[in-house]
Amino acid sequence: MVAICACGLPVSRRTSWTSENPGWxxxxxxxxxxxxxxxxxxTFEWIxxxxxxxQRDVTNxxxxxxxxxxTDNSILKFRIVCETYEKDRTVAELEKIRKKPFK
Structure with missing residues (x-):
């Protein structure tokens, strides 16, 4: 049987990720x-x-x-984007230099 909340809808089963109740x-x-x-x-009830x-300490x-x-992953992705941009810019600069006639 599905539990119904006071709003008349079936309740939702969820997981808490607060530091007080991690994984509950x-x-x-x-x-x-x-x-x-x-x-x-x-309507609220711990299961x-x-x-x-x-257990709380380890989970936290x-x-x-x-x-x-x-966060480390995001930083590394950003660094890759920056390095790629810098490489592309350097390649473009070299192409400009190569196309310039010598005087």
């Missing part, structure tokens, strides 16, 4: 906005049992590492 599963109103934590109605402190450490790696 919950059900909430489909109109729940995870960024503002606003809900269409007050998971409490986790141990070490892994999430932080994931964000660090994503």
């Amino acid at each position: 599963k919950f059900v909430a109103c489909k109109f729940y906005n995870h960024e503002t934590r606003q809900r269409g109605c007050n 998971d049992e409490d986790i141990l402190d070490w 450490m892994l999430v932080a590492e994931k964000h660090r790696l994503a």
Whole structure:
């Protein structure tokens, strides 16, 4: 049987990625906005049992590492774009020099 929230819609099953409850599963109103934590109605229930402190710490450490790696990846992509632009500009400059007649 599908649970219905106070709005009359089936609840939505989600995962929390806050540092207090990383990886915890919950059900909430489909109109729940995870960024503002606003809900269409007050329907909200945790599905998971409490986790141990070490589990929370490890999960938060892994999430932080994931964000660090994503940032590093973005920086490397930007560097590649810059290097490609610089190479293209250098090639264009060389072509201009080659086309100039010697005096």
